Amino acid sequence: xxxxxxxxxxxxxxxxxxxxxxxxxxxxxxxxxxxxxxxxxxxxxxxxxxxxxxxxxxxxxxxxxxxxxxxxxxxxxxxxxxxxxxxxxxxxxxxxxxxxxxxxxxxxxxxxxxxxxxxxxxxxxxxxxxxxxxxxxxxxxxxxxxxx
Numbered sequence: 001x002x003x004x005x006x007x008x009x010x011x012x013x014x015x016x017x018x019x020x021x022x023x024x025x026x027x028x029x030x031x032x033x034x035x036x037x038x039x040x041x042x043x044x045x046x047x048x049x050x051x052x053x054x055x056x057x058x059x060x061x062x063x064x065x066x067x068x069x070x071x072x073x074x075x076x077x078x079x080x081x082x083x084x085x086x087x088x089x090x091x092x093x094x095x096x097x098x099x100x101x102x103x104x105x106x107x108x109x110x111x112x113x114x115x116x117x118x119x120x121x122x123x124x125x126x127x128x129x130x131x132x133x134x135x136x137x138x139x140x141x142x143x144x145x146x147x148x
Contacts, residue, residue, distance in 0.1 A: 035077040036063050038091050045109040046093075050101040055093060062093075071095045074108075 012110050038059065055073070062073035073093045080086040091106035 005012065019109060029083040030080060031082070032080040033078070036060055038075050038077055038108060040108055046104065048101055048103075052095060052099050054122065055101055059093070069142040071097075 064074035078088040089107040092104040096102040
């Protein structure tokens with residue numbers, strides 16, 4: 001009888017430890033990625049006057065194609081690393097009436113690629129976009145959605 005009682009107590013404690021295992025420190029938690037992965041190299045390849053097909057080839061299909069704003073494509077990406085704080089990035093591309101890229105706004109801005117930084121040359125992409133932007137398109141601004 002004493003042996004049976006010790007065995008049941010031991011099994012009960014082991015079962016409780018296994019059930020509580022999900023909340024113990026050191027338990028593996030996965031990274032949660034959602035949306036379109038957008039890199040600075042992808043943004044650096046964009047040029048004013050590119051067609052929608054050319055932009056889709058570089059960037060992929062947009063996450064959001066708004067029916068009320070058919071000339072704007074939105075790319076969103078969020079990453080929550082191992083149960084930590086969620087980080088979100090956003091890029092909006094604007095097309096003109098001829099279905100050509102005319103501007104962009106968001107967390108990524110045209111700049112120099114890694115190769116150009118190493119070589120010490122300026123890409124001039126921002127100058128191209130500024131000169132090709134119609135007056136109705138707002139200037140690119142940094143959009144933060146993570147509260148900063």
